[in-house]
Amino acid sequence: MKRIAIVLLAGVLLIGATLPSNAIQYEPPVNIVFIIHIEPLGWPMAYQERMDFLAWLQELAQTRPIPFKMTILVNGDIAEYAVNNGDIPFFQSLEADGHEVGTHAHSIVQTGPYEWVSVDSATQRYGIPIYSQDATEQVWSDAKSWVDMLTPNNNSICAFPFICSAEGGLMLDNGFLASPGNRSEKGLDYTGFLLHHPFRPASDNRLGHEMEEDFNGSHIYVDHYAQIGNPDAHGYNCTAQAMAASMDEAYQEWLIAEQMEGDSLDHKIWTFGFLTHLWIDNAYYRAQITQLIELFDSLYVDQYTPRGNLIAQYATVNEVTNDFIDWETTHPGESSFSYVHDFPTEPLINEAMIIPADSSHTSEWIEVFNPTDQWLNISGFEINDGLIYATDFWRFPPSTWLGPLEFATVAMDGNSFRADWGFRPDFEVFGNTGARPLYSEGYYTLHDLNDGCVIRNNDTVPTGTNTAITDGLSWGDNYVTGFTLPVPTAGSTYGRDGNSTDTGYAYDWSLNGEASSPTPGGHNVDSYFDPQIKIFTEVAWVPMTIPETGGSVEFSIQFINEYASIQVVDIWTNLLLPNGSVYGPLIIREDRGLNAGLNITVDLVQVLPAGAPPGFYRYNVYAGDYAASQPIAASYFYFEKLGLDGNPAPPEGLTADCAALDAVFKRMMVDTVIPEEYTTAVSPNPFNPVTAISYQISDISRVSLKVYDIAGREVARLVDGYRDAGLHEVTFDASGLASGVYLYRLEASSTGTRQHSETAMGKMVLMK
The missing domain is CATH 2.60.40.3880 (Immunoglobulin-like)
Structure with missing residues (x-):
């Protein structure tokens, strides 16, 4: 009833409440932030089509009674095209209209004019063991250097590659003030709602600390939804209708603060953000954008409460950043927003192959996951079917331990499992494969059309709960509340969306749909870190x-x-x-x-x-x-x-x-396989005046290839950037050099599974 009362009150306050007020704004308005991502050209749609969509958005803003504002984040290769295509005036016109231009950085680096190479395998944000800080730094700097040519106000960035512990330094080194969307969906994942207050995030890699505040942080985070119009964008409904409902929740929260704080200046900065990508352009998405903007204009933007407070306004990320910095000076030491998420300390179900149509149930298996960074003693834990009162179980034997972030595969029939998947399970009910046997009672532990499975601790009841169940999934008539899913189809599994050692999309603890293919013994196919x-x-x-x-x-x-x-x-x-x-x-x-x-x-x-x-x-x-x-x-x-x-x-x-x-x-x-040094060759040698230097590297590496005269002076820089594994060749043109001996030096720093560096040198003779 309380929520309904608030909604009705909101409706009353909005009737005719459009008169501006010169009174003090005791509760600042909700800043509606519209983010534009311009993806690399490797994505669908060509450069000009992206610019046409952006021009349409500019025209839409110009024709609205209340022009909205965009924060346009541009990838480096797009900015290069814009600069060389004579489109700098277009971006200047966008800024003149009140829009902001900033940086978007996918995992690509520049190796030459219009040449951008993917370094995703070396910058995987979600797999720390293969994360390269050097590659990430080049991704950021290459993107920034081109966007800087479009605007002198390049203050905001949304970047794919980084880990939280390094983000603050990267922001500081590149002069960025705001990171809209860098902690993508963590607020939604952890709290269930979009974050409505900007804050300075901590540089902390620990899971659950992505939304923790640090007063001394180098930058400001602004939260926003993913692609407008997509009913499943990064795991959330982002249609115009769904975001309208979310904006209503933000408004109600804002309204309560406005009423409770009275004439006090004890307020905070408010935001509501959404996004579109320029490569996603059709009539549906244009209509979704228009529909949401019209709703904002009719209900919130330039609307005032009886107390004289403006409810909402359009703003860029840079404007929000400046407002937040001003707020900090008048509210020293006051928290804007901070949240630390408590992760489970008990084992979870990561994946489950449960086939109701399999009458022998020999194909069924469960994969258990340790979500902590500690060894877990799971001795005595049981896997039951989904019925609370079920007596059938598989029980882990004494001295059973699960390592940090580790998986254990539990099979009914170890022999069938090995025949299906090529390796033995870790535990088995029967099979004699060398897997450790489980204690079991009953036949229908998993095999049932109407339940599912749970993992439970019979020794202790976990803190903060009233049940021994630590995780589960269930379906049909006899289900466990909170774990309910549709009945699985034969040959498919249910699996978690992603398990990683760092922040990432959709790191949640509820099973959310059938895996596209079973992956026993490790991370699921939907995981962002799948080591080979x-x-x-x-x-x-x-x-x-x-x-x-x-x-x-x-x-x-x-x-x-x-x-x-x-x-x-x-x-x-x-x-x-x-x-x-x-x-x-x-x-x-x-x-x-x-x-x-x-x-x-x-x-x-x-x-x-x-x-x-x-x-x-x-x-x-x-x-x-x-x-x-x-x-x-x-x-x-x-x-x-x-x-x-x-x-x-x-x-x-x-x-x-x-x-x-x-x-x-x-x-x-x-x-062969591990060369003491990378292989190089020069042909022809001697040469006049052009030769080719070839080199082979065994892994994606940052490569530097320079040529020196015999006095040690650098005369040419042939390669300076990332190259994929394999054979490469580069031309050395010595037309402007005198005859004589020249030295080349190859330096290659691998960013693969184990980072290592190698150096190779050679001699060339120029004979004119």
Whole structure:
């Protein structure tokens, strides 16, 4: 009833309330911010079509009784075309109309005139292990340098590549004041509504801290919706009708503040933002924009309350930024907005293959995910069907641990799972594959048309809840409230939208639709970080048990590199002891090269001494960056040490026979794959006056190729930017140089899985 009363009051206040007031504005108006993204030319539609849409928007604003304002964010390659196409006056006319021009930065860098190369694989915002700060810096600077030619007021940027910890420095170094949309959808993901107040965000990579405020932050964040007219833009309904309802919520919140604060000047800056992309242009989207603008004009813009307060106005991001800075000077130390999201501390369901049509239910499996940065003891946790009162279950055995941000695949039939997916599950109800067996009771744990599955902790009830269920999904008649979905179709899975180690689109904790294809054992296909290096382990016999007197664990490790280039990684192993502590590394081999397309299996032996305590051990294998504690691939298996309870201290004398592993890496080194230096060649040499320098790099790299005379003076800079893996050739024209000896120097810094740098030098002879 309270919400209805507010709506009715709002309607009364708006009737005839259009008279301006010279009184003090006790509650500042809602600033309606219209963001325009001009995408790179690699996206649909050509340059001129984008400019035509922008010209239509300019004309629409000019013909409105109340002209709206746009914040137009331009990618570098578009700005290059605009500058060279003579369109600077067009952008100047936009600014003269009150619009703002700023920067939009996709993951592209410039390598030459009208040449822009994607470096997305080196700047993945959502996969820290392969994030390159150097590549990101060039993305920002290349885009900014061209937009600076369009406007002297380049103060705002929305950039794809960055991580939160580096964003503040990038903003400061490039002179940007505002970052509209950089923390995209996090307000909606965490709070369920668009953020209505700008604030200075903290530079913090921790999940849940993207919306945390830092009074000393270098820039100001302005929130906004994604593509207007799209019913599922970044996971949210952004049709004109939906955004009209959202604007009504913002207005009601604003109205309550206006009434409660009275004549006090204890106010904040307000915003409501929405967006369109210029490559999305048709009659539908133009109508959606027009419809929303007409609604704003009729209900909010230039409308006044009886107290004399203006309800809403159109503004650019730069105008909001200036207002916010002024507000800070009169409200020192006062928070504008800050929110820290508490993430689950219990295991979640990441993906589920549950096929009601499968009468034998042998194809069914569940993937459990640890969303924390700590080891979780999931001993005793149960997977049940979706009925609260169900007695059927799969129960995890004692000494079951799930590592930080790690997955565990749980299958009904391990043999069927391996036949379907090519590797054994981590746990199985039956199958004898070497997966650790689950305790189970009943037949219908998952197989049912009318329920689903849940994971629950029977030992404790999680803090803040009244149930042992930590996550679940369900359908049909017998469902668990809050986890309800449509009945899945045969052969499909339900999976989370994305799991990553940094901020990203749609990082939410509710299952949201069927995955396009099953991905057991790792991130889902919709995840923004899907590493192409994989590790699988297999034990030599089942069950893998070690006698009380000690013995050997025989197993194999399969390494797969699906990248088209060599990947340099560290390989290491450790042991999770029965008491939950980690012992190791047992094996560590640093800077090992994995060939493109590699698929190889290595047999290993791990010795466990008699002094090792009894219980279940987990043997872990990782690939990635050991020094940074950043694995990009992992696998594990369990084995049991028999005997009476004894000394719980870490065992001494653990040794591993690594001969086979070292032999494989040695052979790979001999066979090619990791060059001591990048290969180069010059042809012809001697030359007059033109020659070609070719070079081959094994990974996407930042490349510098310069030519010097014998006195060490630089005479030519042939390459300075990012290049993809493979063979490249560049022409050196020495027409203006004297005959003699010249030196070339190639420097290449890889931004792939493991960053490394190489240098190559050579001699050329110019004979005229």
